[in-house]
Amino acid sequence: MKRMEGGVCAAAGFKANGVHCGIRKNKTKRDLSLIVSDVRCSAACVYTQNLVKGAPIVVTKKHVADGYAQAIVCNSGNANTCNADGVEIAEGMCSLVEKYAKIPAQDVIVASTGVIGQPLSLEPIADGMPALVDGLSAVNGLYAAQGIMTTDTVEKQIAYTFELDGKECHIGAIGKGVGMINPNMATMLIFITTDAAISPEMLQKALSADVKDSFNMVSVDGDTSTNDMVAILANGLAGNAEIREPGKNFTVFRKVLKKTTTYLCRKIAKDGEGATKLLECKVSGAKNKRTAKIVAKSVIKSSLFKAAMFGADANWGRVLCAIGYSGADVDVSKVMVAFRSRAGYVCVCENGSGLPFSEEEAKRVLSADEIEVLIGLNDGNGSAVAWGCDLTYDYVKINGDYRT
Amino acid sequence: MKRMEGGVCAAAGFKANGVHCGIRKNKTKRDLSLIVSDVRCSAACVYTQNLVKGAPIVVTKKHVADGYAQAIVCNSGNANTCNADGVEIAEGMCSLVEKYAKIPAQDVIVASTGVIGQPLSLEPIADGMPALVDGLSAVNGLYAAQGIMTTDTVEKQIAYTFELDGKECHIGAIGKGVGMINPNMATMLIFITTDAAISPEMLQKALSADVKDSFNMVSVDGDTSTNDMVAILANGLAGNAEIREPGKNFTVFRKVLKKTTTYLCRKIAKDGEGATKLLECKVSGAKNKRTAKIVAKSVIKSSLFKAAMFGADANWGRVLCAIGYSGADVDVSKVMVAFRSRAGYVCVCENGSGLPFSEEEAKRVLSADEIEVLIGLNDGNGSAVAWGCDLTYDYVKINGDYRT
DSSP: OEEOSOGGGSSTTEEEEEEOOSSSSOTTSOOEEEEEEEEEEEEEEEEOOOSSOOHHHHHHHHHTTTSEEEEEEEEESBOOOSOTTHHHHHHHHHHHHHHHHOOOGGGEEEEEESOTTSOOOSHHHHHHHHHHHHTOBTTOHHHHHHHTOSSOSSOEEEEEEEEETTEEEEEEEEEEOSSSOOOSSSOSEEEEEEOSOBOHHHHHHHHHHHHHHTGGGBOSSSOOOSSOEEEEEEOOTTOOOOBOSSSHHHHHHHHHHHHHHHHHHHHHHHTSTTOOOEEEEEEEEESSHHHHHHHHHHHHHOHHHHHHHHTTOOOTHHHHHHHHTSOOOOOGGGOEEEEEETTEEEEEEETTEEOOOOHHHHHHHHTSSEEEEEEEOOSSSEEEEEEEEOOOHHHHHHHHTOOO | OEEOSOGGGSSTTEEEEEEOOSSSSOTTSOOEEEEEEEEEEEEEEEEOOOSSOOHHHHHHHHHTTTSEEEEEEEEESBOOOSOTTHHHHHHHHHHHHHHHHOOOGGGEEEEEESOTTSOOOSHHHHHHHHHHHHTOBTTOHHHHHHHTOSSOSSOEEEEEEEEETTEEEEEEEEEEOSSSOOOSSSOSEEEEEEOSOBOHHHHHHHHHHHHHHTGGGBOSSSOOOSSOEEEEEEOOTTOOOOBOSSSHHHHHHHHHHHHHHHHHHHHHHHTSTTOOOEEEEEEEEESSHHHHHHHHHHHHHOHHHHHHHHTTOOOTHHHHHHHHTSOOOOOGGGOEEEEEETTEEEEEEETTEEOOOOHHHHHHHHTSSEEEEEEEOOSSSEEEEEEEEOOOHHHHHHHHTOOO
């Protein structure tokens, strides 16, 4: 498995593009993206569990019900959620893809991201579609990554090459998401493409298993979005024998998928709204994996802990506090807490009580931009990782007046 | 029922005081408080459900196990939590009360609030106790209210006079709490005194029922403290016939208790760390009360919604989003959302979709310092209220470097 360039266009037979069509006021921001495959693909999706669901999710569910799709269209600047005509608009977006890209509307995955509850007009999308389709190419993956960004400050894309049956395969992905992030059985917007051959059933199986340990373990602010979606398209152009059951090849596929999604989890957490630091909470020694996940997620979500990390303050009492109210079955008198970063390592708590430590050294460790929070529960073999970010002035600034 | 001055000393036979003993560095801040009754009282407490519990909670539970107590001692500046010698220190505080105030240590309720995981020395407490006891008086309730404050910006005290059996009774209370507030079956620190005569069992019954709709419905930051405690002392000096069972007098008592605790809930939420606004989320029309409470709590806890309120931004999509991920059984297509304050009223969502509204008017309504978020679920008769505050730069500032 090797990392490569190309993002969502790294896999054979995929083209992409992103344009500014006018949904967002700022003309320098792309707001409409399209990813297409030369051939029809196995398709799998997971969606937000929020009861309030964006209209695109309703339409996408219908379109991928047969396990196949060939394109993904996505706009930013408007979530198309809580609008009376939302489904009609989302279907209209798919019809525009059919009209200009000659891909059947029912093979189009549609997504929207941005403000909830503001009417979305089809007009700018209709205006922008010809240029969007004209510009589709295997080198424009970056534009597609840009077109789905909202308050994201960096594009999020990744690609790997790997082998199945001696055939060179590729997997690539783009993602967005910096706020309203606390996925539950699904996630922010992630679009993954691969030229590996894999049946729709096995693709769904791989994706559903993966998100439990990847995107579902990310939290920026504890708010689960109405429009979360992870979609994966596999067009089979790599020429490997189609994966139709568990086995060696499925294991390899799951491994590269995990590598891809983990990269995006870290990227999304680090770019959390207003964030200056990536927090990676690694829990080990739990009674079981479920306990480890509950603890990791609780710590990564604590506003008090996140604010302390912003201030590079080794206030480990807030870690203990978040473990204590997590609901997990933990013996607090056995807990160990340490902080680690490229600047060093400092253990601050053992057996549930504080250890003497150098405040200056702790400050240095916590001043790095990627911090590991290591929690040992000394109670078994369960482990888990969760990703989050610090809570900063800029989070408040960004969200105090998001709509204007 | 009439409001009166005097706080925790409003009821007959109670004296209080607060001094600076040296736990907090700032000499202008009182950090040690004491409330005593002339006679032994019926006592009831509820405590945090956090698995990590402050040592004072362990000691207090033991001391009120028999249903009686006569004094409350509390320090600020240090939570006495996650310390190996914590229980010993908490018991030492009670012994100091016995030594100087001549009240048996086992009749003392002890509480601590402040930083978790830093050793607490008994020395400053021993040094301050003589002056603390010397200054006990029926007019020093304010000092006691000040001595338990941490990052609180205002003292929180209240008192009411009411009648039972034609006897004039009084209830008074002080409270603290501005961060790490998301009570679960218990709450921040609240000390209530009354001269009504009521048995320990009925007092506990009244308190346990009350907190479910009062303190458990407050959230400043979603973090449940390790030291939360509500304690109530009833010394019976008003001379009414002791309340020993449900009935008219118990109903009256519950009503004044509710009035007292609701006042403190609003006060605590409004003084939430960094807060500029009190948010009062009123849910009606729910399938049942439980559903209404889940919805109200979810909205009041949403970081995104809280930040929008700071910016006076009528971003109601975030209200819908928080309803949708709350886990409550809600038909989102029936939801109504409106904002109300002393500056006006604006309805922004009906049947789960947006209504046209004047942004300027909404801005005016949301610029008040107390805002009601009205949610109608149109699905039954369940209702609930939750209290919270906006998320501001100052929350981050206060918590980015709390320990120094």
